[in-house]
Amino acid sequence: MTSEQADRIFDPFVQVNPGTTQNYGGTGLGLTITKNIIELMGGKLSVESSPGIGSVFSFEIVFETIIDVSHNGFHHIKPLNVLEKPHFDGLILVCEDNLMNQQVICEHLAKVGLRTVVAENGRVGIEKIQERLQKGDKPFDLIFMDIFMPVMDGIEAAMIITKLNTGIPIVALTANIITSELEKYKQHGMHDCLNKPFTSQELWHVLLKHLDPVNVIVMDKDRLDAEEDTLLRLLRVNFVKNNQTTYDDIKCAAEEGDITLARRIAHTLKGNAGQIGEQRLREAAAAAEDMLSEGQNRLTDEQMNILQLELQLVLEKLAPMLSEAETPNQEITDEKKIQELFEKLELMLINYNPECMNMSDEIRSIPGAEELAQQIEDFDFEQALPTLKKLATPRVGAKTPLSGDLN
Numbered sequence: 001m002t003s004e005q006a007d008r009i010f011d012p013f014v015q016v017n018p019g020t021t022q023n024y025g026g027t028g029l030g031l032t033i034t035k036n037i038i039e040l041m042g043g044k045l046s047v048e049s050s051p052g053i054g055s056v057f058s059f060e061i062v063f064e065t066i067i068d069v070s071h072n073g074f075h076h077i078k079p080l081n082v083l084e085k086p087h088f089d090g091l092i093l094v095c096e097d098n099l100m101n102q103q104v105i106c107e108h109l110a111k112v113g114l115r116t117v118v119a120e121n122g123r124v125g126i127e128k129i130q131e132r133l134q135k136g137d138k139p140f141d142l143i144f145m146d147i148f149m150p151v152m153d154g155i156e157a158a159m160i161i162t163k164l165n166t167g168i169p170i171v172a173l174t175a176n177i178i179t180s181e182l183e184k185y186k187q188h189g190m191h192d193c194l195n196k197p198f199t200s201q202e203l204w205h206v207l208l209k210h211l212d213p214v215n216v217i218v219m220d221k222d223r224l225d226a227e228e229d230t231l232l233r234l235l236r237v238n239f240v241k242n243n244q245t246t247y248d249d250i251k252c253a254a255e256e257g258d259i260t261l262a263r264r265i266a267h268t269l270k271g272n273a274g275q276i277g278e279q280r281l282r283e284a285a286a287a288a289e290d291m292l293s294e295g296q297n298r299l300t301d302e303q304m305n306i307l308q309l310e311l312q313l314v315l316e317k318l319a320p321m322l323s324e325a326e327t328p329n330q331e332i333t334d335e336k337k338i339q340e341l342f343e344k345l346e347l348m349l350i351n352y353n354p355e356c357m358n359m360s361d362e363i364r365s366i367p368g369a370e371e372l373a374q375q376i377e378d379f380d381f382e383q384a385l386p387t388l389k390k391l392a393t394p395r396v397g398a399k400t401p402l403s404g405d406l407n
Contacts, residue, residue: 001049009047010035031057083221086204086213087113090141094118095125095157096173097149100238100272101196105144105173107231107357108203113214114141118380121149122157129161129168139166142210145190147174148267155188162189169210175271197274200224233321234357236276238377240315240322243269247308250288254299263292273314281310332365341366342392349376349385356381366391 001009010031035045038059049055092109096102097120106116117140119125125143132139143161147154158170172190174181182193194206246269253262270285284307288299299307332338341362348356356376363373369391375384 001047001055002051006047006049006055010045083201083219083224085112085200085217085219085224086208087215087217088207088211089113089214090211091115091117091138093125093128093140093143093168095122095143095149095154096146097121098146098268098271099242100235100275101146101173103238104197104231104235104275105203108198108200111200111227112204112207114207117382122152122154122160124151125157126152126160129164129166133164133166140168142207143168143170144173144194145170147172147185148264150264154190155185158185158189171206171210175274196271200228230358232276236318237321239272239276240318243272243311243315247311250299250307251304254292259292263289266292269311276314276318278310278314281314284310330365331367332362333367338366339392342388346385346388346392349381349388 031045038045038061041061043059043061045057045059047055047057090113092114094102094105094109094116096105096118102118106118109116117128119128122145125145129140129143145154145158149157154172154174158172161168161170169192170190172182172185172193173196174185174193175196185191185193192206192209194203246265250262250265250269253259253265266285266289270282270289273279273282273285284303288303288307291299291303332341341359345356345359345363348359360373360377363369363376372384372387372391375381375387
């Protein structure tokens with residue numbers, strides 16, 4: 001373009017060559033709209049052009065930014081309040097005995113596209129690995145291994161898995177992140193560690209070291225915070241449900257001399273308290289665990305009193321949330337509405353979408369669907385899908401029954 005043409009190119013309905021519209025379409029509004037958008041963001045659109053050579057359009061816009069250091073050492077500039085969420089395709093084995101911890105990590109993994117298989121102890125985890133090997137199925141892409149589990153702990157399980165030469169990376173799941181412990185985990189086949197409790201970004205960081213993402217989704221931090229608030233609320237409700245007898249269980253195990261059991265219950269309570277942000281209870285449970293780890297066959301009266309008090313305070317504080325969650329909804333009997341709920345739920349289960357947990361109250365309102373609701377709340381999506389099909393088939397009538405499947 002000549003300088004005169006360049007001066008007019010941002011005007012509405014102007015095109016340098018009148019034949020452009022005839023050959024390619026267009027109205028001459030594109031650059032005008034672009035210029036207006038850039039100016040609304042505080043920038044300025046400029047053009048440099050030479051006839052017969054070409055044109056360069058440029059602009060500068062200033063945003064508030066933060067420096068993000070990625071796992072590979074490169075620095076990225078990204079807008080404040082924006083996160084790059086990786087998305088993967090793979091199957092993860094989670095060896096974890098605690099239901100609340102299972103729920104947390106499985107939900108976080110589902111939110112980045114990863115399917116999960118849960119093993120309640122190391123021995124079951126090994127059996128699931130061997131079962132896939134025997135069937136010729138693709139091995140798990142990654143293993144998250146809790147350290148303290150009944151029957152077989154994480155260290156023993158990791159040693160056996162390493163000898164199978166599967167090449168599956170094993171990541172320790174633990175609240176014990178002191179240097180000496182980390183070195184011990186490495187020596188026994190766990191070359192990485194995820195601290196409990198963990199944030200979404202900490203989990204993503206670990207995953208990116210071992211798995212290649214299929215894509216990256218730019219998301220608003222406020223949305224991520226809202227998702228985690230929803231999970232936290234669910235965890236707090238489950239904490240109240242599952243810890244009504246925890247103090248008595250620790251006390252009874254210690255008095256009967258079963259120090260291993262007492263220590264494991266205290267360890268679980270410590271982790272669960274950390275998951276829901278109850279630091280004073282976490283510290284009380286940690287103190288009890290430390291005392292039991294030193295081979296003591298009983299806790300001091302002072303320690304027991306502190307533990308009982310802190311646990312009771314948390315249970316009383318969270319009790320209204322449990323009452324609210326257990327308030328029965330009006331029974332759903334409309335067959336059309338039930339079918340719509342089932343069809344929506346089927347897609348979510350097939351895709352391991354954790355948002356289906358938000359539907360549990362509605363599902364419980366459907367006569368005969370209590371088992372399905374419980375399976376969803378327990379994050380047992382593999383069992384939930386056949387349960388859903390069994391419930392849905394007689395209701396569908398002339399319509400095509402649900403036919404999805406988990407891969």
